[in-house]
Amino acid sequence: MLELANSVYQEVAPLIAQKHKAEFGQFMTPSNVARFMASLFPSCTLQTCRLLDAGAGLGALSCAFLDRWKNGGFAFETVEATAYEIDDALRAHLAQHLADYSQVKTNIISGDYIKLVTAEGLQNRGYTHVILNPPYRKINSQSAHRLALRNVGIETVNLYSAFVALAVATAAPGGQIVAIIPRSFCNGPYYRSFRNFILERSAIRYMHLFASRNKVFKDDAVLQENIIIRLERSGQQGPVTVTTSTDDSFSDIVTKKYPFERIVFPEDPERFIHVPTANEKNTIELSPAVHYTLADLGIKVSTGPVVDFRLKEYLRLMPEEGTVPLIYPSHLSMTGTVWPVPNLKKPNAILCNNATEKWLYPNGFYCVVRRFSSKEEKRRVMASVVDPSAFGDHSVLGFENHLNLFHENKHGLPELLARGLAVFLNTTAVDQNFRCFNGHTQVNATDLKLMKYPSRNTLMQLGDWVKRNSKVTQKMIDTQLEKLTA
Incomplete structure (x- = not known):
């Protein structure tokens, strides 16, 4: 039948x-x-x-x-x-x-x-x-x-x-x-x-x-x-x-x-x-060096607070007087931050005023992770570094809701910590570990909060390493993590 x-x-x-x-x-x-x-x-x-x-x-x-x-x-x-x-x-x-x-x-x-x-x-x-x-x-x-x-x-x-x-x-x-x-x-x-x-x-x-x-x-x-x-x-x-x-x-x-x-x-x-x-357990599970929580490290992770459709009247396609940078995933890559992006279908800026200032963060170094990947994306966790030098003399930034950002009490991270955190999150071991409990394309701040991390010192060593090596491959990133957490 x-x-x-x-x-x-x-x-x-x-x-x-x-x-x-x-x-x-x-x-x-x-x-x-x-x-x-x-x-x-x-x-x-x-x-x-x-x-x-x-x-x-x-x-x-x-x-x-x-x-x-x-x-x-x-x-x-x-x-x-x-x-x-x-x-x-x-x-x-x-x-x-x-x-x-x-x-x-x-x-x-x-x-x-x-x-x-x-x-x-x-x-x-x-x-x-x-x-x-x-x-x-x-x-x-x-x-x-x-x-x-x-x-x-x-x-x-x-x-x-x-x-x-x-x-x-x-x-x-x-x-x-x-x-x-x-x-x-x-x-x-x-x-x-x-x-x-x-x-x-x-x-x-x-x-x-x-x-x-x-x-x-x-x-x-x-x-x-x-x-x-x-x-x-x-x-x-x-x-x-x-x-x-x-x-x-x-x-x-x-x-x-x-x-x-x-x-x-x-x-x-x-x-x-x-x-x-x-x-076989992967590096994240096996290494005794990867056992710290974000709270142990003094780091917090939050979802980008700017929900664009709710603040539509304050958004601008390109920067103008009275606006500050608004960061979308399109502004970020593994190699750095590009802002503004002409002809971007999303706004590049948001007005800074009494209605929006509570959603803005001080300019600084941040590690950010995209909340959504495409359906058949090879990687689930994709991290980038927000570099303050990309934004000129702007003192505050807007982070759009499709990003998760790592920060210290709503302020930026030390540069090497931000860079090292991004390197760690982009390792194959993290992606494999994440896929064991994440069954959809969304990466929630809660997921990132519950992960285990290397020590703050190890993350800063990773940051120093990547800053000195402008061109790195996936294999180099994975090898470096294994060296530092062995």
């Missing part, structure tokens, strides 16, 4: 308007992904399986699971399948596909999964198996969904994490939950409450990471990095199996096992979830 569901998907998906998909946060599961997800459930001795598929769509995931059972992959005597689907256009197909499994007791529920489950409370529903490709859409802070979730103790910002939290909460002890979801929950402050929720109620057993961003849901043009995760309700946490493949063909899958302390670092208050892709 999975192949039938997939053929219906190929026929129906192009007919669904993008606006309709966006309204429900729909991204249909390709058949090879569904089959792989169904294969991740461990064998068990249960006589009765109680299966949940929330946001079931056309039923690809349920069909993949039931096909495995029908083909002898599970020893259940009976299966009771519950499927939630809000979309009337898909539910008829879903009912038809599940009806072909005559041995299965099927319950298809029409309506909004979040509203229905939260209205009834989070008691154990006895689900032994849960398979999910939940909808992906942000939840506004005062929306009905957010308030309903809050009433049952779930605080989260996206439909996908809400579906997973509800599934974990209502599964039976020992219940297995397999879900394909965006990797964005692994880090950042917005998903902290969700991470705490699932880590307190379940054990992570398995994670699969795709090397390519754009292959899994290519029919829906999804460029979010996705992960497949298996959780065990009320499980005792142990080692975690991590697999990787280039794409959803799974033809080059690599399997490794890691202790849980490599997945969630014991001392991390944010409980970031790392997805290591190599058995």
Whole structure:
């Protein structure tokens, strides 16, 4: 039946308007992904399986699971399948596909999964198996969904994490939950409450990471990095199996096992979830010299405070009397600062007056990191140095919101410290380490704040080295870090 569901998907998906998909946060599961997800459930001795598929769509995931059972992959005597689907256009197909499994007791529920489950409370529903490709859409802070979730103790910002939290909460002890979801929950402050929720109620057993961003849901043009995760309700946490493949063909899958302390670092208050892709720890993890926090170093990191669309009336394309430099990522490179940039599509300056002065910083040396990289960028962390000499006699600067800046109490850094910090952040080891917990193209100030750094003295040595070597390569940068932190 999975192949039938997939053929219906190929026929129906192009007919669904993008606006309709966006309204429900729909991204249909390709058949090879569904089959792989169904294969991740461990064998068990249960006589009765109680299966949940929330946001079931056309039923690809349920069909993949039931096909495995029908083909002898599970020893259940009976299966009771519950499927939630809000979309009337898909539910008829879903009912038809599940009806072909005559041995299965099927319950298809029409309506909004979040509203229905939260209205009834989070008691154990006895689900032994849960398979999910939940909808992906942000939840506004005062929306009905957010308030309903809050009433049952779930605080989260996206439909996908809400579906997973509800599934974990209502599964039976020992219940297995397999879900394909965006990797964005692994880090950042917005998903902290969700991470705490699932880590307190379940054990992570398995994670699969795709090397390519754009292959899994290519029919829906999804460029979010996705992960497949298996959780065990009320499980005792142990080692975690991590697999990787280039794409959803799974033809080059690599399997490794890691202790849980490599997945969630014991001392991390944010409980970031790392997805290591190599058995060997990198320089950042191995070196005892890289263990300082920004607080230890007397450095702070902040998001650029100038949100251009909110201060539009004060922005100027080119400098004029009464303005000061406004710095965007376009003004920065690995080699220095260029300002102003003629014909830049962004403003080069901002008026300095009573309305804007609170957003401005004194001119000086700063290390800055771009908050966003392009979808297939080779590097996730890209640091530059703001050099005050580029701005003439201007005494203050504006930093646009697409930058994170390192500073000392809203003042610049010593030159060698700024340069050394940029060198360190541009090393391959930092980028590899960062990718273990950051699953999207955004680099948050919180992420940078929680990283470990070399000592202030080591950073200044890096700064002195790079100042004396005007042309450096990636290999030179990586080698220099290894020398200083050995």
